[in-house]
Amino acid sequence: DIQMTQSPSTLSASVGDRVTITCRASQTISIWLAWYQQKPGQSPKLLIYKASSLETGVPTRFTGSGSGTEFTLTISSLQPEDFATYYCQQYNSYSPTFGQGTKVEIK
Amino acid sequence: EVQLVESGGGLVQPGGSLRLSCIASGLTFGSHWMSWVRQAPGKGLEWVATIKQDASEKYYVDSVVGRFTISRDNANNSLYLQMNNLRGEDTGVYYCASATFGEFPFDYWGQGTLVTVSS
Secondary structure (H helix, E strand, O other): OOOEEEEOOEEEEOOOOOEEEEEEEOOOOOOOEEEEEEOOOOOOEEEEEOOOEEOOOOOOOEEEEEEOOEEEEEEOOOOHHHOOEEEEEEOOOOOOEEOOOEEEEEO | OOEEEEEOOEEEOOOOOEEEEEEEEOOOHHHOEEEEEEEOOOOOEEEEEEEOOOOOOEEEOHHHOOOEEEEEEHHHOEEEEEEOOOOHHHOEEEEEEEEOOOOOOOOEEOOOEEEEEOO
16 A cells, blocks of 8 residues: 655644645655645545645645655645644555644644 | 535444445436545544445455445435444544545545444
């Protein structure tokens, strides 16, 4: 199975900050990577697919980049509603795997 | 508006069985690959199983092979997960999820149903 490693595990930031989360795959996955946001008590929400494509309705402050084994999710200006846990997911095969999550906390 | 509503969770003893259901509305159910994803308490997301539109292909995470079966009823917009020989590590919230373009990623999720395996 392809292992996905996110860093950092926890991130403390302030409203207005630029935030970057990294996701590394244990083997190349081309651009078959998605990012999700999950708030406490809620189901995950798709933000980005195919590494850099923004899901309909997601604010443009969210951007994804990367290919191969290294990917990033960037929030250009953190908003109060962005404090949540973020997961990457590879779907290069019929055995998709998630990263362990990155919790974005209020500084 | 797309809605996925799960049911069937509960408390079960180790070795027991449960059948989860997911009823979909607001989408052409028979046109979508469907999946189950779980989340242990306080932990991350884990993909469990996926089924093709016509049920001709099914895929499972290794840890549930031989114990869980995914199925669907397109006439009733329903997805199922039969879980047998349950273990403590199967405890968690089980989400029903759909994909609009291909098998993945998951663009619609249900609210989840909690499965607790404990004696």
